[in-house]
Every structure is written in C-alpha cells, then in structure tokens.
Amino acid sequence: MMSRPDGPSDDPLSPRTQATLAREAQRALGTCSAERRTAVLSKLAQLIDERRGQLLAANAQDLEAAAAEGLAMPLQKRLGLSESKLDGLRAGVLQLAETQDPLGTVLRRTELDEGLQLRQVRSPLGVLLVIFESRPDAVIQIGSLALRSGNAVLLKGGREALHSNRALVDCLRDALSSEGLLPDAVCCVEGRQAATALLDEDALIDLVIPRGSSELVRSIQSSTRIPVLGHAEGVCHLYLDAAANSQMAAHIAVDGKCDYPAACNATETLLVHEAFLPQLPPVIEALTSHGVEVRVCPRTAAVIDDCQPTTDDDWRTEYGDLVLSVKTVTDAQEAIDHIHAHGSGHTDVIVTDDQLAADNFLDQVDSASVFHNASSRFADGFRFGLGAEVGISTSRIHARGPVGIDGLLTTRWLLRGSGQGAGDYGDAGRSFTHRHLSPDTEP
Amino acid sequence: MMSRPDGPSDDPLSPRTQATLAREAQRALGTCSAERRTAVLSKLAQLIDERRGQLLAANAQDLEAAAAEGLAMPLQKRLGLSESKLDGLRAGVLQLAETQDPLGTVLRRTELDEGLQLRQVRSPLGVLLVIFESRPDAVIQIGSLALRSGNAVLLKGGREALHSNRALVDCLRDALSSEGLLPDAVCCVEGRQAATALLDEDALIDLVIPRGSSELVRSIQSSTRIPVLGHAEGVCHLYLDAAANSQMAAHIAVDGKCDYPAACNATETLLVHEAFLPQLPPVIEALTSHGVEVRVCPRTAAVIDDCQPTTDDDWRTEYGDLVLSVKTVTDAQEAIDHIHAHGSGHTDVIVTDDQLAADNFLDQVDSASVFHNASSRFADGFRFGLGAEVGISTSRIHARGPVGIDGLLTTRWLLRGSGQGAGDYGDAGRSFTHRHLSPDTEP
Numbered sequence: 001m002m003s004r005p006d007g008p009s010d011d012p013l014s015p016r017t018q019a020t021l022a023r024e025a026q027r028a029l030g031t032c033s034a035e036r037r038t039a040v041l042s043k044l045a046q047l048i049d050e051r052r053g054q055l056l057a058a059n060a061q062d063l064e065a066a067a068a069e070g071l072a073m074p075l076q077k078r079l080g081l082s083e084s085k086l087d088g089l090r091a092g093v094l095q096l097a098e099t100q101d102p103l104g105t106v107l108r109r110t111e112l113d114e115g116l117q118l119r120q121v122r123s124p125l126g127v128l129l130v131i132f133e134s135r136p137d138a139v140i141q142i143g144s145l146a147l148r149s150g151n152a153v154l155l156k157g158g159r160e161a162l163h164s165n166r167a168l169v170d171c172l173r174d175a176l177s178s179e180g181l182l183p184d185a186v187c188c189v190e191g192r193q194a195a196t197a198l199l200d201e202d203a204l205i206d207l208v209i210p211r212g213s214s215e216l217v218r219s220i221q222s223s224t225r226i227p228v229l230g231h232a233e234g235v236c237h238l239y240l241d242a243a244a245n246s247q248m249a250a251h252i253a254v255d256g257k258c259d260y261p262a263a264c265n266a267t268e269t270l271l272v273h274e275a276f277l278p279q280l281p282p283v284i285e286a287l288t289s290h291g292v293e294v295r296v297c298p299r300t301a302a303v304i305d306d307c308q309p310t311t312d313d314d315w316r317t318e319y320g321d322l323v324l325s326v327k328t329v330t331d332a333q334e335a336i337d338h339i340h341a342h343g344s345g346h347t348d349v350i351v352t353d354d355q356l357a358a359d360n361f362l363d364q365v366d367s368a369s370v371f372h373n374a375s376s377r378f379a380d381g382f383r384f385g386l387g388a389e390v391g392i393s394t395s396r397i398h399a400r401g402p403v404g405i406d407g408l409l410t411t412r413w414l415l416r417g418s419g420q421g422a423g424d425y426g427d428a429g430r431s432f433t434h435r436h437l438s439p440d441t442e443p
Numbered sequence: 444m445m446s447r448p449d450g451p452s453d454d455p456l457s458p459r460t461q462a463t464l465a466r467e468a469q470r471a472l473g474t475c476s477a478e479r480r481t482a483v484l485s486k487l488a489q490l491i492d493e494r495r496g497q498l499l500a501a502n503a504q505d506l507e508a509a510a511a512e513g514l515a516m517p518l519q520k521r522l523g524l525s526e527s528k529l530d531g532l533r534a535g536v537l538q539l540a541e542t543q544d545p546l547g548t549v550l551r552r553t554e555l556d557e558g559l560q561l562r563q564v565r566s567p568l569g570v571l572l573v574i575f576e577s578r579p580d581a582v583i584q585i586g587s588l589a590l591r592s593g594n595a596v597l598l599k600g601g602r603e604a605l606h607s608n609r610a611l612v613d614c615l616r617d618a619l620s621s622e623g624l625l626p627d628a629v630c631c632v633e634g635r636q637a638a639t640a641l642l643d644e645d646a647l648i649d650l651v652i653p654r655g656s657s658e659l660v661r662s663i664q665s666s667t668r669i670p671v672l673g674h675a676e677g678v679c680h681l682y683l684d685a686a687a688n689s690q691m692a693a694h695i696a697v698d699g700k701c702d703y704p705a706a707c708n709a710t711e712t713l714l715v716h717e718a719f720l721p722q723l724p725p726v727i728e729a730l731t732s733h734g735v736e737v738r739v740c741p742r743t744a745a746v747i748d749d750c751q752p753t754t755d756d757d758w759r760t761e762y763g764d765l766v767l768s769v770k771t772v773t774d775a776q777e778a779i780d781h782i783h784a785h786g787s788g789h790t791d792v793i794v795t796d797d798q799l800a801a802d803n804f805l806d807q808v809d810s811a812s813v814f815h816n817a818s819s820r821f822a823d824g825f826r827f828g829l830g831a832e833v834g835i836s837t838s839r840i841h842a843r844g845p846v847g848i849d850g851l852l853t854t855r856w857l858l859r860g861s862g863q864g865a866g867d868y869g870d871a872g873r874s875f876t877h878r879h880l881s882p883d884t885e886p
Binding site: 031110123206252255259358362369370371385395396397414420422423424432436 | 474688
C-alpha cells in the first residue's frame with residue numbers, strides 16, 4: 001500500500017503518484033457499503049452549505065483575475081458561482097444521495113449446474129480523468145457522480161478557475177475523510193503538463209472525459225491510448241419529409257437551431273424533400289426572423305431568395321452559431337445517405353406525418369439519437385430522464401448518446417461453486433444446466 | 444453509393460475500399476428484417492454441407508503446404524478441418540439461426556412527456572476487423588456471429604490457412620448474395636500490409652478483435668486507435684484460504700493448471716494462507732503427479748522440498764504451460780493486494796469453507812471474473828452460457844470477461860414526438876413526466 005510521502009503538505013505530488021493514490025482510494029470507495037457512499041454525499045451537501053462564504057470568496061478571486069486579464073465575457077459568465085448556483089449544486093448532490101446505489105446490482109444470474117451459480121454484477125470503472133473548461137460547477141457535478149458510482153476522479157479544470165476548483169475539491173475530499181475514506185479518491189490536477197503526463201498513464205486511468213470545446217476533445221482523443229468518452233462534433237440534421245407538417249417543421253427548426261446554438265445537439269443542416277419545397281419559405285422566414293443566417297444549395301435557391309450559397313464545407317461544419325445550411329434532396333434515401341456521408345452520428349431528426357417514412361428513417365439512420373417530430377435539442381441526459389449527465393458520446397463502444405451514471409460502470413462476473421473443475425464436464429460425465437434465473441433470485 | 448470498380452474480378456481491392464464496401468453492406472445487413480438474417484444463416488449451414496468436398500480439398504492444400512514448410516505440429520493440428528469439425532460448425536450456425544435476433548430489442552423505454560416517448564434499442568456495432576491465427580474454423584464462428592448481429596466483418600487469417608479461409612469466406616458471401624444482400628459484409632483480408640493499413644482506418648472500422656497469442660494481441664493494441672476487444676494476458680490466481688478444504692483445493696488447483704495449460708484462463712499462481720501450509724503438501728503432490736513444475740517462495744519452501752525458487756518475474760508470468768508459482772501470504776488482504784499488484788484482471792479464485800472470507804474476496808478483487816470454490820477454467824463464454832464466444836476481454840470499457848454476442852452490439856436512442864421543441868419546457872411552461880415504462884410496452 002502506497003501512502004502520501006512525508007514532507008510539507010503543499011509539495012505537489014507527481015501525476016503518477018496522484019493516479020496511484022487515486023487507484024488505491026478507489027478500491028476502498030468502490031468496495032465500502034452503499035450507506036457509506038451515501039453518507040459521503042450527504043456530508044458533501046452539508047459542506048457546500050456551510051462553506052458558501054469561502055466558496056464564493058475563492059470564486060471572486062478567480063473572477064477578479066479573469067476580468068483583469070480580459071477573459072471573454074461568455075467565459076467570465078461560465079466561471080461565476082452564485083448563491084443560487086450553489087443551491088442547485090447542493091440539491092443535485094442530495095438527489096444523488098437519495099438515488100439507489102448502483103454497485104453490486106445483479107444484471108444476470110445463471111445456474112451453470114447444481115451448486116454452481118454465476119452472477120454478473122455492476123462495478124465501478126475505476127479511475128476517471130475529467131478535463132473541463134471554465135465552469136467550476138463541473139467539479140461537484142462530476143465529483144458527486146464519481147462518489148455515487150464508486151469511482152475515483154482526477155479533475156483537471158481551467159487555470160482561470162483555479163481557486164474555485166480547489167475550494168470545491170476540498171469539499172469533496174473532506175466529505176470522504178469525514179467518513180473515514182481516503183480523500184485521494186478525488187483530486188485536483190493542476191497545470192497542462194500534469195494533465196499531459198496523466199494521458200500517458202493508461203495502466204492507472206480507465207476513462208478520460210473531456211468536457212469542453214470540440215478542439216479540446218479532438219486534441220485529447222489524438223493524444224491518449226486511454227478510452228475517451230465524448231464527442232468531438234455534433235453536426236445534427238433535420239430532414240423535412242414530403243409529408244412534413246409545415247408549422248411543426250418551423251417550430252422544430254427554430255428550436256433546434258436557436259434554443260442554444262452553441263450546444264452540440266443544435267441543428268446545423270436542414271435537408272428538404274423536393275415535394276416540401278413549396279412550403280419551405282415560411283420555415284425559412286421563421287428562422288431568419290430569429291436572426292438565423294441561412295445558406296442554401298442551388299436547388300433550394302430556386303424557392304428561397306437572397307441567401308448565401310453553400311459550399312462543400314458547410315455540410316460538415318458545426319457552426320455553433322445562428323447559421324444553418326439547407327439542401328434539397330430528391331427523396332428520403334438521399335437525405336439518409338447525406339447524413340451518413342457528412343454527419344457526426346450525434347442526433348438526426350425527421351419531421352413527417354407519414355408513419356412509414358418515419359419508421360424507415362428511425363430504422364436506417366445510424367446515429368446515437370434519431371428522432372421523429374421532436375427537436376434535436378432533446379438529446380440530453382437530463383431531458384432523457386437519465387439523471388445527471390456525464391456527457392454525450394458519439395462512440396459506438398461502451399456508451400452511446402447521452403450518458404448517465406451507467407457510463408461510469410462496468411461489470412464483474414462472480415461464480416460460486418462447490419468444488420467444480422471444468423474437466424468434470426463433457427466427456428468426464430457432468431453437463432451444464434445453463435438455467436437463466438431472474439437477476440433478483442436469492443443466491 | 445460506392446460499387447466495386449469494374450475490371451478483372453481477381454484484382455485485389457485496396458484495404459480502404461474493402462472497408463468502405465463493408466460499411467455499405469453492413470448498413471443493408473443491419474437494417475433488413477430479422478427473417479432475412481436468419482435465412483442467410485440457414486443458407487450458410489446448407490452451403491457448408493453441400494461444399495464439404497471443396498472445403499476439405501482447400502484445407503488439404505493448406506495442410507500439405509504446412510507440412511512441406513515444417514509448420515509446428517500443434518499449429519498443423521489447429522489448421523486441420525475434418526468432417527466432424529464441419530458438422531460442428533454447421534450445427535453452431537443452425538443454432539444461431541434459431542437464436543432470437545437481437546437487433547431492435549428495446550432495453551429502456553421512457554415517457555418524457557405526453558406524446559414524447561424515448562426508446563433505447565440494440566443496434567449493430569458496425570464493421571469489425573477480426574485478426575486470427577491458424578484455425579480456419581474461426582471464419583465460420585465469427586462470421587456467423589457477425590451475420591446474426593448485423594455487423595460486417597473483415598477477416599484476416601494466417602497465411603498458412605489461406606485456401607481454407609477463402610473457401611469458407613465464399614460460403615458466407617454466397618449465403619449473403621443468395622438472400623439478395625451485399626456479399627461485401629464479409630470479406631477476406633490477405634497479407635500483413637493490408638491488415639496494417641486497416642488498423643489505421645478508425646473512421647471505417649469500429650472494433651478490432653484479435654484471436655491468438657498474447658504477442659499478437661499486444662502488437663495490435665499498440666498499433667491502432669480503433670478499440671480492441673481482447674486480453675493480452677491471463678495471469679490467474681488461486682488463493683487457498685485458511686479454511687480451504689484440502690481435497691477441493693487439490694482438485695481445483697489441478698483443473699485450473701492442467702485442464703488446458705495454454706488457455707488464458709489457466710491458473711498461473713497459487714497463493715496460500717500461512718494457516719493452510721500444513722495441508723499444502725498433498726495439493727502440491729497432486730500437481731506434480733500431473734507433471735506440473737512447481738516454483739515456490741521462501742516461506743513455502745519451508746514445507747515443500749525440492750522445488751525451484753520463484754523470482755520476481757514469476758509473479759507476472761503467464762506460463763501457458765505446466766508451470767505454477769506458489770506464494771505464502773499472511774492473510775487474505777495480502778493475497779488480494781498481490782492479485783491487484785501482479786494480476787491481469789482476468790480471473791481469480793478463492794477456495795474456502797468460510798463464507799465471510801469468500802464474500803470479502805468476491806467483493807474486493809477487481810478482476811473480470813472472481814470465483815469461489817470453482818476452477819479458473821470456467822471463465823469462458825460457452826461455460827457461462829453466453830452461446831458463442833467472441834473473446835474474453837480484460838478491458839473495463841464496453842465488455843468485460845467472457846463476451847458473447849452482446850459485445851458486438853451497441854444501442855441507439857429513438858424518440859417519437861408530436862412536434863415538441865426543447866424550449867417548450869421549463870420557463871416556457873411544459874414539464875417532463877419522465878415515466879419509466881416497461882421495455883415491452885407497446886409504443
């Protein structure tokens with residue numbers, strides 16, 4: 001067992017030591033009783049409440065420095081904590097404390113033979129490295145999810161939120177200590193060098209979760225062998241079918257584009273069935289009246305005046321802004337082929353009153369989320385009812401689409417026998433029963 | 444849509460073209476009806492039967508060349524097909540044809556609001572690259588699993604099995620064609636260069652499955668960004684607790700070591716509680732009488748004579764042979780710490796009559812499979828009742844332990860609305876119901 005080296009406590013630990021300590025602390029956190037993890041969460045909620053003065057003071061220090069350095073206003077805004085934000089964080093932690101602990105849940109139970117029973121149970125993933133920008137709220141959101149699921153988490157926040165992040169991480173660590181658990185299950189990673197060093201530790205870290213710009217995600221994906229949960233891009237499509245209701249089309253197009261244009265689930269491309277073209281102008285007017293810059297392909301230009309033409313680049317661009325490209329297609333298959341060729345497999349939508357056309361689109365489109373008559377903006381862990389959101393994944397491996405706490409879990413196979421060897425089966429005489437039992441059966 | 448370039452049909456396609464064609468063929472295979480995938484499997488079984496003469500002749504060609512080149516005898520043995528092997532393959536394919544098609548199965552169903560219902564459904568992973576050695580049987584085993592789960596598969600076999608693999612892949616492709624599906628959902632990749640090129644195609648290939656030596660697996664893991672399903676090593680432990688029954692200990696030790704020493708789930712290290720030491724000699728005698736070379740730590744040497752001493756290397760070695768290292772520990776915690784420090788997270792076993800000690804071991808040991816009073820050799824998809832086995836994974840991401848067809852599947856989120864935008868919720872007045880429904884509810 002490794003322990004913190006002696007010496008002044010503010011000596012920074014090496015990234016590898018941090019990760020090693022985190023792994024050890026995780027083993028304790030992941031195998032203690034559910035009640036203790038719940039108690040840590042309750043304590044955390046209490047500390048957020050008790051320390052609001054300290055937390056806001058630390059945040060004020062960061063905000064002051066950010067203003068002095070002339071940090072862009074949207075970033076300054078995301079950096080800010082407030083009484084009401086702290087209340088929201090505390091409420092979220094209390095909600096998790098009341099959520100059923102997922103560890104040890106039996107997913108599958110099989111009798112292999114008399115006196116030989118197999119269970120597949122939920123287990124923590126292990127050590128997570130979360131790399132995020134600006135928002136110090138992420139410390140509590142991700143930290144509390146990690147505690148509930150028995151994972152350790154190394155938190156690398158932005159330099160601009162240093163004091164806020166430290167104060168929040170202290171709440172998490174002190175909550176662990178107060179329940180007699182090792183505080184190193186949560187720690188702050190500071191400095192880009194330390195984060196880069198951790199991305200090499202694929203034997204110590206099980207999953208990297210980047211929360212931030214697509215540049216951040218892409219750069220992390222290309223610099224580590226550790227699995228990365230996330231998405232570099234969200235190029236989401238809205239396909240208006242021949243049988244689309246035009247009022248619904250306008251509502252869903254405006255919501256998809258304008259509700260929060262910087263989000264990954266915002267709509268970037270409108271695909272229009274040629275038979276819908278006569279009804280397109282009011283949809284485009286609704287968009288432009290909301291300040292959207294519309295770019296059109298040549299076929300669309302025949303019915304829509306005064307718009308900039310699209311270039312090939314438009315079809316693969318995540319604008320993250322009030323810009324939308326529009327393409328007219330001959331049929332649904334051309335729309336689906338366009339989505340497969342240019343999309344990012346994030347979220348794609350059909351609007352139609354034709355049930356068969358909708359079924360076909362939902363069957364064929366190979367994206368994490370595929371919607372009928374609903375805005376792309378619904379692709380979100382909270383809206384999906386998953387509770388807290390870890391992120392949205394466009395990977396096909398492990399977790400896909402909006403990811404809740406399930407994305408932080410793996411399984412183990414536990415077998416209880418009564419002395420059996422594999423050689424006892426087959427030619428040696430015994431045979432397997434392979435009786436699938438209800439997971440809830442008593443062992 | 445891409446199509447095979449014109450020209451002589453035996454012009455080899457570039458690896459990228461193969462992968463692109465496989466992706467297109469997969470989209471058709473993954474979205475056609477379950478009945479059509481079943482029909483392909485039935486046809487495949489029929490072709491294996493009809494073509495047994497051709498298949499055995501192709502295999503004879505490979506066997507002749509292998510003998511002439513002086514290929515090692517175990518490899519020659521694995522290379523061989525026979526009437527009975529073909530019967531077994533055919534039976535496996537027919538069994539899969541009768542298995543319920545997994546695609547479209549609803550895993551989760553949530554009403555987000557009235558007229559807004561979410562489903563999480565099973566979907567194919569996409570395009571698999573399987574790299575295997577010697578055994579041509581793998582073509583049919585993996586190929587049929589891929590067909591059942593709607594995946595395309597690029598098969599890279601060993602040079603020594605070239606003719607056998609081609610003849611078997613032809614059966615798979617002809618079965619697809621006979622049902623009007625694109626044959627490129629299954630194809631043979633030939634030559635090391637082609638395989639290396641495919642390992643770079645992370646946009647076209649979703650999962651790599653290496654089946655072969657740990658050198659093969661390690662070399663693939665270190666040369667691709669595509670997720671790899673597998674395990675490089677199986678350093679499995681058997682811990683004999685203070686309260687172990689000594690007859691059971693001997694039976695499980697002999698089975699774990701000797702049933703199939705080359706397997707990844709064979710036992711490599713015996714950890715012995717010091718209180719069990721007086722009962723250890725008959726266990727060791729049972730092992731040596733089965734031809735096992737036993738290596739012992741200094742504390743074990745006090746009760747076991749004439750054995751080679753262990754070195755530090757022994758604790759992390761997968762012998763793959765009739766060799767076993769033995770270490771005496773002071774208590775269960777030392778055994779668990781040893782497993783975490785030196786193990787590969789594959790399969791670890793406790794033998795004990797003490798239920799509390801067993802529970803503690805099963806709770807604490809962080810390996811894919813953890814067993815009580817049963818041999819490590821049970822860690823196997825068939826023995827676990829998973830049906831055909833894709834492989835055994837020591838990754839904590841996606842699939843862990845013995846992996847059946849589930850490891851070849853992902854999910855998609857399908858939402859059916861009636862015109863909702865995300866901006867209609869919250870301050871705008873609507874609120875989510877988030878009612879969790881039974882997955883089997885009618886839509």
